[in-house]
Amino acid sequence: MAIPRFWREIQSRYNLIGTKCGSCGKVDFPPRAVCPTCGRRSVGKMERLHLKGKGAVVTYTVIHDAPAQFEMQKPYVMAIIQMDEGVRLTSQLIDVKPENVKIGMKVQATFRKLGQEGEAGVIHYGYKFRPTA
Amino acid sequence: MRDVAVIGVGETEFGELWDRSFRDLGIEAGLKAIQDAKLRSEDIDAVYIGNMSAGKFIDQEHVSALVADYAGLADMHLPTVRVEGGGACGAIALLQGRLAIASGMYDIVVVGGAEKMTDVSEVQAAEILSSTADQEWETVFGATFAGLYAMMARRHMYEYHTTREQMAAVAVKNHKNGSLNPEAQFQKEITLETVLHAPWVAEPLGLFDCAPLSDGAAAVVLCEMQKARKFTDTPIRILGSGQASDFLALHDRRDLTMMDATVVAGKRAFQEARLEPKDVQVAEVHDNFTISEILAIEDLRFVEKGKGGPATADGLTALNGKISVNTSGGLKARGQPVGATGVAQAVEIVRQLRGQAGKRQVVGARRGLTHTLGGTGATAVVHIFERGD
Numbered sequence: 001m002a003i004p005r006f007w008r009e010i011q012s013r014y015n016l017i018g019t020k021c022g023s024c025g026k027v028d029f030p031p032r033a034v035c036p037t038c039g040r041r042s043v044g045k046m047e048r049l050h051l052k053g054k055g056a057v058v059t060y061t062v063i064h065d066a067p068a069q070f071e072m073q074k075p076y077v078m079a080i081i082q083m084d085e086g087v088r089l090t091s092q093l094i095d096v097k098p099e100n101v102k103i104g105m106k107v108q109a110t111f112r113k114l115g116q117e118g119e120a121g122v123i124h125y126g127y128k129f130r131p132t133a
Numbered sequence: 134m135r136d137v138a139v140i141g142v143g144e145t146e147f148g149e150l151w152d153r154s155f156r157d158l159g160i161e162a163g164l165k166a167i168q169d170a171k172l173r174s175e176d177i178d179a180v181y182i183g184n185m186s187a188g189k190f191i192d193q194e195h196v197s198a199l200v201a202d203y204a205g206l207a208d209m210h211l212p213t214v215r216v217e218g219g220g221a222c223g224a225i226a227l228l229q230g231r232l233a234i235a236s237g238m239y240d241i242v243v244v245g246g247a248e249k250m251t252d253v254s255e256v257q258a259a260e261i262l263s264s265t266a267d268q269e270w271e272t273v274f275g276a277t278f279a280g281l282y283a284m285m286a287r288r289h290m291y292e293y294h295t296t297r298e299q300m301a302a303v304a305v306k307n308h309k310n311g312s313l314n315p316e317a318q319f320q321k322e323i324t325l326e327t328v329l330h331a332p333w334v335a336e337p338l339g340l341f342d343c344a345p346l347s348d349g350a351a352a353v354v355l356c357e358m359q360k361a362r363k364f365t366d367t368p369i370r371i372l373g374s375g376q377a378s379d380f381l382a383l384h385d386r387r388d389l390t391m392m393d394a395t396v397v398a399g400k401r402a403f404q405e406a407r408l409e410p411k412d413v414q415v416a417e418v419h420d421n422f423t424i425s426e427i428l429a430i431e432d433l434r435f436v437e438k439g440k441g442g443p444a445t446a447d448g449l450t451a452l453n454g455k456i457s458v459n460t461s462g463g464l465k466a467r468g469q470p471v472g473a474t475g476v477a478q479a480v481e482i483v484r485q486l487r488g489q490a491g492k493r494q495v496v497g498a499r500r501g502l503t504h505t506l507g508g509t510g511a512t513a514v515v516h517i518f519e520r521g522d
Contacts, residue, residue, distance in 0.1 A: 001273075009269060030270055036380070059291070059389055061283035062336040063275065067260050070275050075333075078276050080284055080384045088384040090271045090281075098336075103291050114274065126274070 001117065006124055013126035016051040016109060018087060027051075027085040053109035054132065055083040062098040069115045077101055081129055095130040106132040134235040138361040138368035138521050141170025141354035142480040147468030148318040150348040155191050155249040159200040162350035162473075163245050170354040170364055174206055178239035180213040181230045183223030183246035184472035189261045191249050200245060219265035219507030220421065221376075222246065223351070224475025224514035228374050230355050240357045246476035247350035258346045262471070265508035267382040279343055279422065281383050281509045283335035286424035288389040290337065292439070295427065297337055299442030301328035303423040304341045304465055306451055311462025313452075313493035318347055318468030328423075342423040347468035351477035358521065368521040369483045372408065372500070374514070375401025381511045390439075394513035395432035395504065402515040408500065410434045413517065415485045415495045416456060417478035419506040420463040426450075429504050430458060433515070457495040460485060475514060478503035486520045 009030070011017045018029035022045030023038040029051060035042035060079035063070070070076065077093040079101070093101060094112070107129040114124040143165025145158050159182070167174070182197045193199065197213035216226040223246030230242040250258050263278040271281065289295045305325055311317035323341065331339035361368035377397035380386050387393055403409065410433060418433070420426035427441035435456050436444040444450060450458035461467045461481035464474060482501035484490045490498075500519045506512065 006273075036385075058384075059284040059288040061280045061287060061338075062333065063277055063280050064333040064335065065259065065277065065279060066275070067263070067272070067277060068256055073275070076275060078274070078280050078284070078335075080389065090274055090276050090382065090384045092275045103287075124273075128274075 003122055006122070014111065016053055016127060018049050018051055019046040020049040021045065022047055027087045029083070029087045029089055049085070051083050051085055055081040055107055057093070057101065057103055057105045057107060058082050058088060059103060060093065060101050079129065081107060092128045093130065094128050108132045135237060136358035136370060137231045137234045137355050138358050138370045139353050139479065139483050139518070140356045140361050140364045140368055141166040141172065142352070142483045143169055144316060144351035144477055144480050145349050146316050147347045147349035147470060149251045151251065153348060155187060155193065155196065155247060156199060156203045158249065158348060158350035159245055159247040160204045162247065162352040163200065163204050163243055166243065166352035166354050172241065172354060172364070174209065176241050177206065177209070177211060177243055179233060179242045180206070180211055181226040181242060181244045182213065182215045183226035183475055184215055185217060185219060185222050185248060186261050186264070186471070187249070191252055200247070218512050220419065220471050220474055221505045221507035221512040221514050222472050222475065223477070224503065224505035224516065225376065227353065227475055227479055227516060228376055228514060231371055231374060234355055234357050240360055242355045243352060244355060244476060245350060245352040246473040248470035248472040249348050250346045250470060251348050255346060271382050277335060279338055280335040282422040282424055283338045284383065285389055285428065286337050289424060289427065292390050293442070295442035297329060298325060299446045300342060300423040300427065301325050302446040303420060303426045304328045306445065307420060307459050307463040307465040310452060310460050310493055311466025313491065314462050314467060317462040317466050318345055319462065319466040338422055338424070344421045344464035344469040347470045349468055349470035349473050349477070351473045351480050353476060353479050353483065361521070367487050369486050370519050370521040371516060372519045373402040373404070373406030373517040375399060375405070376512070376514045377401065379511050381508065383509045386510070390428070392428055392432050392506070392510035392513060394510050395429060395506070398513040398515040399433045399504070402517050406517040408517065413456065413500045413502045414498045415460060415482060416458050416502040416504065417461060417463065417481050418458055418504040419474070420459055420465050421469060421506070425506065426458065426463065433502070433504060452493060453496055460490065460493045460495060475503065475505040478505060479516065482518050486518060
């Protein structure tokens with residue numbers, strides 16, 4: 001992945017920055033320029049919002065056939081998480097055995113290495129989630 | 134709008150076709166369809182090609198001109214269009230071809246679909262398929278295409294108590310149908326145990342819950358209805374078409390156990406056709422994973438929401454069941470050359486409605502439906518066909 005392509009999203013990938021619609025109050029992640037509910041009325045009214053990083057598992061899977069970049073991590077758990085702010089996102093779930101993952105489980109974001117471009121390439125960082133302590 | 138009919142169909146065999154190139158496949162399917170329609174090349178007004186990712190699979194873009202060229206049509210300087218829409222590209226190409234004729238701009242259009250997927254490694258191919266999901270907010274974090282469908286399956290199991298056995302029944306049925314299709318990639322029946330004991334791909338989906346990687350192509354000839362009768366006694370009319378989109382990323386969808394794009398595309402197609410799901414006898418739906426077929430038959434309202442699993446296990450969707458689903462073997466057994474899918478589904482429905490489906494013929498098939506997905510359901514296309522005689 002080209003460095004700028006990853007770099008320009010690091011605000012959201014490092015700090016969970018999303019947007020809140022100034023018209024209806026709905027929260028989106030990653031940031032959107034247009035609210036899917038309000039459409040044109042929301043243009044120019046999308047406010048930056050820092051998600052608190054807490055949520056619950058809506059669904060999950062254990063990945064066994066992994067892309068080359070994730071080969072060393074398999075099997076690993078991926079989940080769709082509903083954040084306390086209402087928006088959902090997709091993330092890896094760590095520090096939990098696959099058999100102990102449950103729908104509804106409370107989780108929180110943590111800062112981790114996501115991947116690396118080859119052996120000496122740029123390292124990508126971002127969020128993963130783990131069970132709430 | 135003018136009525137449009139299918140007057141010719143053709144497809145290659147599907148599978149790992151090491152000795153055949155993208156252009157070989159595209160041409161074979163196209164020529165078969167033209168021959169089936171008893172058309173001269175001078176009759177053709179335009180060519181539409183559904184192709185998902187030739188750029189990544191074979192390093193070749195601009196494939197619409199390429200296929201027309203190698204089909205011997207270069208001197209005619211036809212308009213050629215390549216359509217991309219993830220896995221739904223073939224079905225969208227069909228819709229675009231239909232619109233071009235319905236509008237009065239063209240009378241006869243060839244719609245093809247093709248993909249050559251085995252020139253890259255399996256891992257690369259899986260990554261290319263994943264690129265129809267959200268690359269920045271799903272796959273970059275480790276989600277795979279199978280993983281995203283697995284999360285729909287998990288949620289469906291949680292909400293509707295769908296079982297792995299019921300999902301496996303989709304694969305068993307489609308392999309059984311594939312065993313009756315001489316062009317299918319897999320022409321071998323499998324047992325429930327084989328599906329259940331296969332290695333995991335993404336839990337709760339195992340290897341036999343997933344459609345294969347394939348090479349292959351399919352084509353249909355579309356013609357304005359009045360003119361169609363000059364070519365054939367059994368024109369297959371397109372009664373209705375619906376296309377819909379949704380949030381690109383799965384996590385943004387309203388409901389993870391239901392594809393709103395399918396629901397809306399289906400409603401639009403049935404509305405145009407002035408029909409109800411019960412009026413259809415045979416359907417080809419997008420079973421790239423076993424869970425996908427369960428979602429499709431629910432979202433198209435062939436069965437009640439949440440009852441797709443039991444309906445499949447009880448044989449309601451088997452050949453000559455209440456509604457025959459994926460008589461070709463579906464993506465699961467016929468194969469999944471992505472760009473070809475929507476067109477290959479139409480080829481199967483046309484054969485069924487003409488009564489040319491051989492051992493897998495649905496008795497009394499008069500109306501048929503195709504359903505095709507792009508990505509994890511950010512695009513869905515539905516077409517409804519009827520015997521025009």
